Amino acid sequence: MSTKIRLGILGGGGDSLIGVLHRVASSMFDQFQIVGGVFNPIWEENIGFVQKIGLPTNRVYIDFDTLIIEELKLPLNERMQVVSILTPNFLHFSMAKKLLENGFNVICEKPMTTSYNEAKILKDILEKTNTIFAVTYTYTGYPMVRQMREMILSGAIGKVQKIDVQYYQGWINPIIHDKEKRANTWRLNPEKSGISCCIGDIGTHAFDMIEYVTGLKVQTLLADLNYLYDDNQMDIDGTLLIRCGKNVKGVIRASQIATGEENNFTVQIYGEQAGLKWQQENPNYLTLLKDGNPINLLKPGHIYNSDLSREGTKLPPGHPEGIFDSMGNIYKGIAKAIKKEPYNEGEFPTIIDGARGVYFIEKAIESHQKGNIWVTLDNN
Numbered sequence: 001m002s003t004k005i006r007l008g009i010l011g012g013g014g015d016s017l018i019g020v021l022h023r024v025a026s027s028m029f030d031q032f033q034i035v036g037g038v039f040n041p042i043w044e045e046n047i048g049f050v051q052k053i054g055l056p057t058n059r060v061y062i063d064f065d066t067l068i069i070e071e072l073k074l075p076l077n078e079r080m081q082v083v084s085i086l087t088p089n090f091l092h093f094s095m096a097k098k099l100l101e102n103g104f105n106v107i108c109e110k111p112m113t114t115s116y117n118e119a120k121i122l123k124d125i126l127e128k129t130n131t132i133f134a135v136t137y138t139y140t141g142y143p144m145v146r147q148m149r150e151m152i153l154s155g156a157i158g159k160v161q162k163i164d165v166q167y168y169q170g171w172i173n174p175i176i177h178d179k180e181k182r183a184n185t186w187r188l189n190p191e192k193s194g195i196s197c198c199i200g201d202i203g204t205h206a207f208d209m210i211e212y213v214t215g216l217k218v219q220t221l222l223a224d225l226n227y228l229y230d231d232n233q234m235d236i237d238g239t240l241l242i243r244c245g246k247n248v249k250g251v252i253r254a255s256q257i258a259t260g261e262e263n264n265f266t267v268q269i270y271g272e273q274a275g276l277k278w279q280q281e282n283p284n285y286l287t288l289l290k291d292g293n294p295i296n297l298l299k300p301g302h303i304y305n306s307d308l309s310r311e312g313t314k315l316p317p318g319h320p321e322g323i324f325d326s327m328g329n330i331y332k333g334i335a336k337a338i339k340k341e342p343y344n345e346g347e348f349p350t351i352i353d354g355a356r357g358v359y360f361i362e363k364a365i366e367s368h369q370k371g372n373i374w375v376t377l378d379n380n
């Protein structure tokens, strides 16, 4: 009998953006086996997609409630052990809640929920269970992001004194300027997306990345968001001033109307002794900057990298690591946790990170709506 972890998937069908990333990532280290799920709410699309990609069809269910009922009828050694939630945001909470209440481990896409209140409810439920809850902040799985974290945490750049994280995309530009299209995109619909588009979708990656690589907590922020049109309820651009301490200040710049930009996620952290710079579109390079020294380029797989970084590198140096590898590393960490093997806490984001990401979204919207004021984030 296979020892692979039995994985179910919700969403991520043939029409989705993120589904293929999870399918490939989960298979990367031979730890997971996709045994079924609900890939699409329309049955013909759901089953047709599963047939097309050659997965077994016997545990493809008509909807989520049926999945729970039928899976609970199976003995524990056949039942799905973990379920990945890859649906639009508004479905994450109800699905995650029911999965936790019925003893399943959960992997949830970000933003984890559409309100902080929901996130707290999930945290409370999780505390009473013996299950794993991961949130896929994908970019934290890159070897050179992990290296950045380990270097900063070990003091390699000195005390952090400046943070600048930019996440620029331009994909919503052709949609936002078309009245009909902007009315029909789920990411611009508060009922499906939550209270924010840009900050909820990509600002939350920037926020999570700052706390992941620096180990600091954002303590206060001031947000200035842009909605462009009066009939558009959702931010599609924002600039946020942040403070992580009295003299640790920085900026999050997030945009979906940065015309022509693809996925320009750039993380720049400057300490008293050195700076580190990483760009998602060139993820194999971590730039180390030091006054009076030549620029240093660090790459994956070398012995100078930390254990955490090298744990996320499969091949010898010179073989590029990409977004699939990054998500694969996150799944690898989750597999260790499910199998109760030792793992480094930097190997996958947890419900704590997911909840903070949602808290950040609410605080950013609050700051903007109250007239671009400073708001305080508790250290929760």
Ligand SMILES: NC(=O)c1ccc[n+]([C@@H]2O[C@H](COP(=O)([O-])OP(=O)(O)OC[C@H]3O[C@@H](n4cnc5c(N)ncnc54)[C@H](O)[C@@H]3O)[C@@H](O)[C@H]2O)c1
Residues within 6 Å of the ligand: 010, 011, 012, 013, 014, 015, 016, 017, 018, 019, 038, 039, 040, 041, 064, 086, 087, 088, 089, 091, 109, 110, 111, 136, 137, 138, 139, 201
């Ligand atoms: N980690 C990342 O970097 C990253 C990147 C992109 C998207 N995401 C997140 O992933 C989630 C999905 O985003 P996407 O871009 O793939 O969306 P999408 O609209 O492209 O795909 C959503 C999928 O969910 C399916 N679906 C909808 N309702 C369903 C239901 N009731 N039951 C089962 N399936 C259902 C759809 O058929 C589709 O296959 C979002 O929460 C988004 O924020 C994360």
